[in-house]
Every structure is written in C-alpha cells, then in structure tokens.
Amino acid sequence: MKLYSGPLSLFTAKVRVALDEKRLACELVSVPFSRAGGYQPKHPDVLAINPKGQVPVLVDGPVALYDSTIILEYLEDRHPEPPLYPRDVAERARCRQLEAAADEILFPLVFELISEVFYKAGDARDAQRIAGARAAIGAHYDGLEQRLGDRPWLCGEFSVADIGYALTITFAANLGVPLGDAHPRLQAWYGRVIARPSVTKELTGLAGAMERATA
Ligand SMILES: N[C@@H](CCC(=O)N[C@@H](CS)C(=O)NCC(=O)O)C(=O)O
Known part of the structure; x- marks a missing residue:
C-alpha cells in the first residue's frame, strides 16, 4: 500500500x-x-x-x-482485525457519525484558527473570528463531555471516533483551545487515547513537522 x-x-x-x-x-x-x-x-x-x-x-x-x-x-x-468500528449495527452507525462530526463540525472551527493563527502574522489576525471559533470549540467540548459520560471510549471499544476526535482536539489545543476544568472525563479519555503507541508516535511526528514548518 x-x-x-x-x-x-x-x-x-x-x-x-x-x-x-x-x-x-x-x-x-x-x-x-x-x-x-x-x-x-x-x-x-x-x-x-x-x-x-x-x-x-x-x-x-x-x-x-x-x-x-x-x-x-x-x-x-x-483488514477487519483488530476492529476500529463497533460490530453492532446501531453502535457502528453512531461511531461513523461521530467520526464524521469531528471532521465536519469540529474541524471547520479549528480550521478558522489555523487560517488566522497558523497562516497569518500577529497583526493581520482577526481577533473576533478567533474568539468566536474558540467559544464554539469550547461549546463542542461541553457536548462531547456529556456524550462520553463514564465510558472509557466514545463508542464501546477504541474506534475511529476516538482517533478522529483526539487528533482534532490536539490541533485545537495547539491553537489555544485545550480541554479545560469543565471537561474532566474528556481529559481522562484524551489521556487514554494519546497513551496508545499508535497515537503517541503520530503526535511525536506531528510535533516535529510543526517545528520544521514554523522554523
Ligand atoms: N475530507 C477530506 C479532507 C482532506 C483535506 O482537507 N486535506 C488537506 C490536508 S489536511 C489538503 O490536502 N488540503 C489541500 C487542499 O485542500 O488543496 C478527508 O477527510 O480526507
């Protein structure tokens, strides 16, 4: 491949x-x-x-x-094993929906920050747009905190929903919107996701790429 x-x-x-x-x-x-x-x-x-x-x-x-x-x-x-989607049809559909929500609902807000903070110099940034995106991302975290509840993963076992959300939240955190005190369960979940060797390795690679891109 x-x-x-x-x-x-x-x-x-x-x-x-x-x-x-x-x-x-x-x-x-x-x-x-x-x-x-x-x-x-x-x-x-x-x-x-x-x-x-x-x-x-x-x-x-x-x-x-x-x-x-x-x-x-x-x-x-x-390659069905190990699975990254639930087997149960309803859970599988929920998982697909969450994976898509990370891309299509949360990420566009993060992209507003990428556009303003990553691509523009300080004096060219639109402070109002940044504040609006930050507030909307925080509200999205609030909803996810409720949705996660006491479960270890977003959809039963570790899945593509966890992968998509954890990576999108990493980008948001790097752009100034980390998970906060209002999101204790989400913070614990995030810790579990980034402790997985696959994710740890990916985040190390992304951090290196970011250093090179901004050097
Ligand atoms: N919905 C697409 C989005 C892919 C996407 O936005 N890729 C970006 C890099 S993260 C890209 O190639 N951007 C270049 C462009 O849009 O011209 C996916 O899930 O793969």
Whole structure:
C-alpha cells in the first residue's frame, strides 16, 4: 500500500494511526507543503486520483481512494482485525457519525484558527473570528463531555471516533483551545487515547513537522 500524506495533515494522521493500530505496512509519500505556500504545488499522483487535489490518498493495488473517512472504512473492510468500528449495527452507525462530526463540525472551527493563527502574522489576525471559533470549540467540548459520560471510549471499544476526535482536539489545543476544568472525563479519555503507541508516535511526528514548518 502507498499513502500520499501531508506532514501536518490531520486527515492523513487519522489514516496513519489506523494503519498502525492494524499493523499494516504502508509506504508513505509526503506531498509538498509549506506554511507560505500551503499544499502547492500539488503532487501529480494526488491530482490524478483525487479531483479535490487533497491528501490523504491511499493506493492499494488496483484500488485508489481519497477522503480519510472512506479510506478508514476500506481498511476496516479489507483488514477487519483488530476492529476500529463497533460490530453492532446501531453502535457502528453512531461511531461513523461521530467520526464524521469531528471532521465536519469540529474541524471547520479549528480550521478558522489555523487560517488566522497558523497562516497569518500577529497583526493581520482577526481577533473576533478567533474568539468566536474558540467559544464554539469550547461549546463542542461541553457536548462531547456529556456524550462520553463514564465510558472509557466514545463508542464501546477504541474506534475511529476516538482517533478522529483526539487528533482534532490536539490541533485545537495547539491553537489555544485545550480541554479545560469543565471537561474532566474528556481529559481522562484524551489521556487514554494519546497513551496508545499508535497515537503517541503520530503526535511525536506531528510535533516535529510543526517545528520544521514554523522554523
Ligand atoms: N475530507 C477530506 C479532507 C482532506 C483535506 O482537507 N486535506 C488537506 C490536508 S489536511 C489538503 O490536502 N488540503 C489541500 C487542499 O485542500 O488543496 C478527508 O477527510 O480526507
């Protein structure tokens, strides 16, 4: 298998963690990325496979896929053990919904911070936009704290929902919105997720990439 990935790409990180959890070997191809130019120029293989021109892109023999959610589902179908989705149909649907919510509800708020804080210099930043995104992310944490309750993981056993949410929260925390005192269960859950060797390794790699990108 070959994974086209971005050094600081949250969506690629989800796939790398899943590959590691499933003990699957994969060649990693890093696409061009810089703080000044973003994902330009695009890798020709990515452009040929993904009409959105985005990473991650996974190639497995004749199968070429894009979008992290689709790739995670493919990996689960192709390599069911160890599972990263619940077996029960209703729990599985809830897990898919949460995994998508991390990408489609929480991440767009985090992306507002990436746009303002990572890509812009201090004096060009929109303080109101930053404050609005921070407040909305905090409110999202509140909802997740309720949803988690006393359970160790978001959906029964460790799953793609935990992977997606923990990585998105890591990005939010690095941009100034860490989990706070109002989120004790979420903090304990986060500690469990990042203690997994697959996630620890991924976060170490992301921290190194961040240092290089901002040097
Ligand atoms: N929904 C997609 C999002 C992928 C995505 O936004 N990838 C970013 C890197 S994290 C990218 O390639 N951006 C370049 C661009 O949009 O041109 C997924 O889940 O894979």
